[in-house]
Amino acid sequence: MIQASHPKSVDITAQQMIFKAELDKVETVWDRHAAMQPQCGFGETGLCCRVCWKGPCRIDPLGNGPKVGICGATADVIVARNLLRSFCVGASAHTEHARHIAHTLYELSQNNAPAYSIKDEAKLIDVAKRLKISTEDKEILDIAKEVAEVSMADFGKHHGEFAWLNAVLNPLRKEKLASLGILPHNLDSVVVNGLSRTHVGSESDPMNLLLAAARLAAADVSVMAMGTELSDVLFGTPMPSLTTANLSVLKKDAVNIALHGHNPLLCEIVCDVAATMQEEAKKLGAKEGINIVGVCCTGNEMMMRHGVPLAANYLSQELTMITGAVEAMVVDTQCIMPAVVETASHYHTQVISTMDDNKIFGATHVSFHPESAVEGAKQIVRLALEAYKRRNPDKVDIPNHVQQAMGGFSYEAITAVLKKLDNENPIKPLIDQIAGGNIQGVVLFGGCSNTKVVHDFNYVTMSRELIKRNVLVLATGCAAGALAKSGMQTSQATLDYAGDGLKAVLAALGDAAGTAGPLPPVLNMGSCVDNTRAVRLANDIAMTLGVDLDMLPVCVSAPELMSEKAQIIGTWAAVIGLPVHIGVVPHVTGSSLVTKFLTQDMEEVLGGKFIVELDPIEAANKLYGEIQKRRQKLGI
C-alpha cells in the first residue's frame, strides 16, 4: 500500500529543523525509517525466533509453512518468549537506574559523595516511614543509610519483606497477585528468572510465560518507585514551575549544553557547576553565558525540579544539533540514538558520554562517578566551552516559536494544592469532583515517540479529545515532553480545550495554588521512571474508597510507544488493574493466544488489559468508554 505523504512531526520547531536537515544534507531518524521500509513481517508479528543457533526459525502466520520451530516451539511460545525477553530488558533498565540512585544515596550517607546532599529531608522521612524504618531520634544521614540499605536489599532479597513492593502496591492488589502465585520477592532474580525461562528447551507453556511477565511487572513498578522517590530525596521533590519547551529554548548567544538520557545523577551536578562557570562563557563572547537544555527524560528530571527548558523528546533529539547551536550533547543512558554522533559530525557539537557501562561509539567519554562528580561536570562544561569556539554562525538557525509550559506536578505538589482545599483529607476534594462528574476520569499518558506515528500527533490529538470530555490528563516521559511542546501544559490550554466541568475544577485548583490562571489540563508528572507518582495518587483514591485500582475510572495510554521500558510500564499498568491503550501494534499478532490474553482475557484475571488502537480519536473514544464502564461499576 502506498502511504499518502504526511508531515513527520506536529512540533512546529521540529518541522523547521527537519527541513533544515534536508538542506544541510544531514540524515534524520525519519530518513532511516523510510530506508528501512518495508519492515519484516515476521518481526512485526513476533514469529521470528533467534533464541538458539539451530535457528533462525519462523512460523508461517498464513498457515502454509512451518507451524512450529525446529525445536517444536509453537507460535504462541515464540511470541510469549520474545515478549518476556523484551520485558526483562525494560525492567532491567529501570532496575539499573534505581540501583545507581540507591547506591549514590548510600555513598552520600558514608560521606563518599561530596557533590550530593539530602535536598528534601521531609521526603526522606516520608520514604523511611513507607519502608517501615523508624526515624525517631536518628540523624538524617543515618536515616539515609538505612533507606539506602533497605532499598539495596530489595534487589537480591530471598526472604522477608519486599519493602518497595509493599510501599507501592495496593494491599488488595498484593493479595490478588499472591493468589495467582505471581508476587515477586525481589528485583534482580525476577529478571534473571524471566530470562532463564526463555532459554531453548525451557518453558513452553505460553500462559505461564505471560504470568512470568506479570510477576516481572509487579517488581518493575516497585523499582521505578524506588528510582523516583530516592531521586526526590537527593535532588528535591518537584513543585510546579513555569518554563519553556521545544527547540526554541536554545540560545544563539549562549553556550548551549543539551543533557540527554534518563539519570538525574549527572545532570544535577552539571547544572550546579555550569552556574559557577557563566563568566568563562561570557569571556568567549557568549553574552548569555551557559544555557542548559534538556532532552528526553534527563530533560524531564531537570524541568520538573528546576524549570530547566526542554528542547526535545525522543524523536527530535537529533534536531537539537541540527540548529547548529548545540556545543555539547551530554548523554547518560537509555534512548540515546547511536546516530547522534553522526549528526554531531556535521556541526561543531561535542557528544559526551558519561557512563562506563553506556559508551556511545564515536563520542568523547568523560567517566562520571558520584565521588568525583564535580570534577567530571567541570570537564564536561570545559569541553562545551571549547566547542563554542568552533561554532559556525552560518550554520545556526534556531526556531523562535516560544512555548510556555508548566512542569513539576509531583504527587506531593498535587497533594499540596489539594491540601489548600481540605487540609485534613486532601484526597477528598478530588474524589468529590470525580464522583460529581466534573472530572469524568483520569488518563495517564506515558511512553515514547515512534517513527510509525507522526511525531507528537497522537498525544496532542488524544489529550485534546479527552480534556474536552472532562477527563484529567497526567503525563510523563516523552508524552510529557510532547504535551509541553504543544502548549497543553498552560492555563491557556485549559481555557481553550477543557470541558466546563474540568475547567471549573482546574480554575479552583489554580486559585488554591496561587497560579495566575487555572491549572493546566495536562499535569506534567515527570520522566518515564516517574509514572509511579501517578500510581501513588490513584492508590490514595482507591484506598480511601476501600477498593482496588481495577474499580477506578483511571486509564493509561502509550499512543506512540517504542522502548522495552515503555512495554513493561504498560504491562504493570495493566497488571495493577488499569486499561492500557497502545497506539502501535505490538509484536504479538503472530499468536492468537497472546493477543487475546493481552487484549481480552487478561481483564477477567487482573482487571487491566491492553487496547490496541492506531486512530487517536477512536482511541480516545475507547478510553472514555472504559472510564464510563468503571464509573457505572462504582455507581457514580
Add this chain to the structure above:
Amino acid sequence: MNDVLSNVFIYTDPERCMGCHSCELACATAHSTYDLHSAVLNGITLLSRNKVVKVADVTTTSQCVQCKAPCLDACPFDVITREAIGAIKIDETNCTGCKLCSKACPYDCITMMPLPLELQAIPGSKKKKKFVALKCDLCFDLRGEDGTINSACIQACPTKAITLTRDPALRTKNLTLTGYLA
C-alpha cells in the same frame, strides 16, 4: 491495450530474494479487508496468492505468470477475466470452487483453498461452495487512480527483489528456475 502477448507479470530476482516471506504477508493482507492485528482477533486466516520457494540454493517467489491463460478458457462460470494490462483475475466472490482452472494451469499457480471465513460471509455468490481458487492478480484491484499497478509484494520486499516486468526472457528464466522449462 489488448496486447496480451507481452503481459505484465511479477518476477523475483533469486539473487536478491532473502526468503523472508514478507511478500506473502503483504499479499495475504492486501487481498483481505483485515490487517494482521484484526485478523488475529477475529480468527480470520489470511491467505497469500504467492509462495516463497527454495530452488537449488536460492530462494525466489512462485506465483501466476499471467500467461495466455488456459484457466480463463477452462472456467465454466466465466469468473476469470483478462484485465487491461493482461492481468488474469479471478472473481473470488463468485468462484464456485469447481477446480477446473487449477487443473488447466500448466504452472501449478492456482491454489484451491477451503473457503475462508471472509468469503463465506458474502451473500449472493453463485452457489454454496467448499473451495475457492486463488492466484496472483498483480493486486489489480489496488491499482492507482492513474492505472498504476501497486502490487503489495513489490512494496513489501525489503531487498527490492520483486519487480513488475514484461520481459519474456525473465519469464523464461523464472519458469526454468522453478522447473517448468528445461
